[in-house]
Amino acid sequence: MHQQLTAVLVEKFSHSFSGYDLISGERRFSAKLPDYPHEFVVDSKGKYAYVGHYGVQTYAHQGIGGHQVCVVDIERGEHIGSLDCTPYHRLHGLQIDRHDRVYALSEHNNVLLVFEKPQERQVPDRVVPVGGIKSHLFVISRDGERAYVMNLLSHTATLVHPYDATKTPVAVNAGGRPEGCCLNHDETVLFVASRNEHTLSMIDAATMTVKKTVPTGEDPTRIYLSRDNRLFVTNYGERSIGIYDPDTLEELHRIPTVHKPIALAFHPTEARAYIPLNDNTVAALDLQTLELTHAFDTGLEPDGLVILAK
Numbered sequence: 381m382h383q384q385l386t387a388v389l390v391e392k393f394s395h396s397f398s399g400y401d402l403i404s405g406e407r408r409f410s411a412k413l414p415d416y417p418h419e420f421v422v423d424s425k426g427k428y429a430y431v432g433h434y435g436v437q438t439y440a441h442q443g444i445g446g447h448q449v450c451v452v453d454i455e456r457g458e459h460i461g462s463l464d465c466t467p468y469h470r471l472h473g474l475q476i477d478r479h480d481r482v483y484a485l486s487e488h489n490n491v492l493l494v495f496e497k498p499q500e501r502q503v504p505d506r507v508v509p510v511g512g513i514k515s516h517l518f519v520i521s522r523d524g525e526r527a528y529v530m531n532l533l534s535h536t537a538t539l540v541h542p543y544d545a546t547k548t549p550v551a552v553n554a555g556g557r558p559e560g561c562c563l564n565h566d567e568t569v570l571f572v573a574s575r576n577e578h579t580l581s582m583i584d585a586a587t588m589t590v591k592k593t594v595p596t597g598e599d600p601t602r603i604y605l606s607r608d609n610r611l612f613v614t615n616y617g618e619r620s621i622g623i624y625d626p627d628t629l630e631e632l633h634r635i636p637t638v639h640k641p642i643a644l645a646f647h648p649t650e651a652r653a654y655i656p657l658n659d660n661t662v663a664a665l666d667l668q669t670l671e672l673t674h675a676f677d678t679g680l681e682p683d684g685l686v687i688l689a690k
Contacts (some may be wrong), residue, residue, distance in 0.1 A: 384690045385452075387565050387645070388454060389656060390417050390431060397431055397452050397459070402654075402687060405676025410458025413450050419517070419684055421476040422454070426688040429454055430463070430482050430498065432471035439487070439516060439532060443658070445470030451486050451498070453614065454688070463495055463502050473517045477524035483542065485529065490515045492527055494542050511538040511549025514608070519561045519570070524555075529569050530558045537561065537572050547690030552588040552618070554581040560603040562615065564626055572599035573613060580613060580622075582629055593627040596622050604644045604653075606667065614641040621665070635670055637663065647683040656682035 385402035391410075395416065396409040418434040433446030449471055450465040464483060465471055471493075473485035482495040484504075491512055494506035510518075512531025520527050520542075529538040529549075535556045538549040555574025556678040562571050563585060570583040578600060581593040599617030606612065610632065619640050624631040639657040644665075646653050651667040654675055664675040664680060 381625070385648070386454075386688045386690065387428060387654060387662065387685055388422065388688060389662075389678065389685040390420055390683040391679035392418060392437075392683050393681035396679055397429060397450070398679060399454065399457060400650075400676055400678070402675075410679070411452050411457055412461045413452075413459055414446060414448075417450060418447070418472050419474045420686075421474045421482065422686050422688065423476060423480045424478070426690065427454060428452065428499070429686075430474055430484075432474045432475070432484060433462075434470055434472050434487075436470065439472075439514070441442055443468075443470075445488055447471070449482065449498075450541075453629060461502065463498055463504075465493055465504065467508070473515070473529075473566070473634060475518060475520035475527070476518055478522045479524065481524055482518055483518075483524070483527065485515050485518055487514055487516055490531070492518070492529065492540060492542055494524075506542060506545075507551065508540060508542055508545040510540050511515060511551055513534050517561060519563055521563065521567050526585070527562070528561055530561050530572065532557050532559065533579055535576075537570070537583065537588070539585075547598075550588045552583060552590060553595070554583060554590055555579050560601050562603045562605050562611075564605065565609065569626070570604050572603075573603055575599050575601060575616075578617075578628060580624065583625075592629050594631070596631075597634060602643055604646070606646055606653075608651075610667075612644055614644060614655075616640050616642075623670075633670055635665070635672060638674065642682060643684045645687050648687055648689050654685055654687065656685050 556576030597615030
């Protein structure tokens with residue numbers, strides 16, 4: 381019996397959260413959301429998606445933005461409710477830890493909101509300052525004790541402790557307009573991409589000191605670590621994917637994508653990744669041959685993507 385795989389993703393300009401059959405590309409559902417949803421996460425059972433209501437088109441657009449995290453029942457394909465983030469607005473970065481606690485980053489207010497039981501309480505249990513300005517993306521440790529926040533206007537990456545706000549955020553400069561970020565497998569190293577400097581930095585996750593910095597393609601925006609321990613960097617301006625050794629930051633390959641790569645998701649069992657592109661398609665990347673092929677069409681402006689097995 382073949383495993384049923386569904387690719388779920390936000391379609392920012394279609395104002396929707398949709399699911400597609402990974403093999404046929406057929407759309408299985410499309411849940412209508414408030415205008416301009418952006419980042420999202422999925423719980424450990426693949427039942428619920430939590431989608432940040434950014435509420436404006438891009439980070440460069442003015443406006444106070446949205447004030448909620450939309451909850452989508454993936455099995456039903458429906459927007460069933462919201463987590464209320466009032467008075468905090470412009471919800472963008474979303475993360476979830478191994479306990480299914482949801483974390484939402486308010487870019488307008490530069491705070492991190494924690495929903496400890498998001499299916500029981502729709503208001504935050506904790507709100508902590510992140511120590512930067514225009515806080516856009518972040519990565520959370522698996523236990524939820526550490527958050528690493530990328531701040532676009534203070535041009536810093538900050539270490540924040542969501543469950544102990546008495547600890548002052550620790551900042552590091554890893555280049556102008558840091559955005560892409562991820563941790564290595566044992567969570568001792570933080571990787572940060574600078575959109576202004578076109579660089580990739582390796583940072584000690586405990587001390588927040590930069591250990592090494594290397595050049596990337598133009599305008600790196602997102603970073604992903606594969607199961608076989610390779611770093612994948614989406615170069616938005618150059619329209620390419622860079623692949624790096626996470627131990628040395630040696631660039632191993634660079635793959636042209638023709639269109640702008642927006643995000644990346646790994647197949648749960650096979651050596652393949654899927655890349656939303658800004659021509660409203662998703663491409664498939666063979667992780668062994670590095671061949672890029674068309675996978676399926678999407679709605680307008682596909683963003684982050686997750687592949688679910690049922």
